[in-house]
Amino acid sequence: QLQLQESGPGLVEPSETLSLTCNVSGGSISTTYNYWGWVRQPPGKALEWIGSIFYRGSTYNNPSLASRVTMSVDTSTNQFSLRLASVTAADTAVYYCARDRSDGYNSAGLDIWGRGTMVIVSS
């Protein structure tokens, strides 16, 4: 069964770049049936979608974060990654990766999630 697992530093200094990787196991990342997405949740707050990426590299992003976000896919390792530049304390959150059952026109939701990883932005 498909499983996702986030990894990356738990502490990032202000103005630096947050880098996270999501490992996909139990299935191939190279599928045409879905995208792969990132969602974050600041402590005690609601969910916020960051962006999603197709295995061939096409992406769509939240406009509020797009200028700072870079996403990529590595099909050789079955992983996809998120980089968020110029972080501030407002970027402190639990970051989740998820399977995005959209095709650019329709969506059946984000149906499989990683457990999430807490990232604190602090010096």
Place this chain on the structure above:
Amino acid sequence: SVLPQSPGTLSVSPGERVTLSCRASQATSSRYIAWYQQKPGQAPRLLIHGASTRATGIPDRFSGSGSGTEFTLTIDRLEPEDVAVYYCQQYGNSPMYSFGQGTKLEIK
């Protein structure tokens, strides 16, 4: 943008029925509405997509409905394990995915 959900917090007795509401940012196809359950300390879990289609493994106590800008999630025969925050989600606008601010469900 964050979708309005109501109520913000709900306290209900086991066995009762609860209805949670969500307002889309603009009239949207019901295909683009999903609901999630997030228990404390856990990742969200997809409950409903397409406004009314239960995700795999979701019991039929959970049902969704709605159209236009008004959508609801109903939970029948409430169980203690249903304590969670419930989020609605809209797909297809800008940003492509918008979540609601959540409804916290408590058990009396």
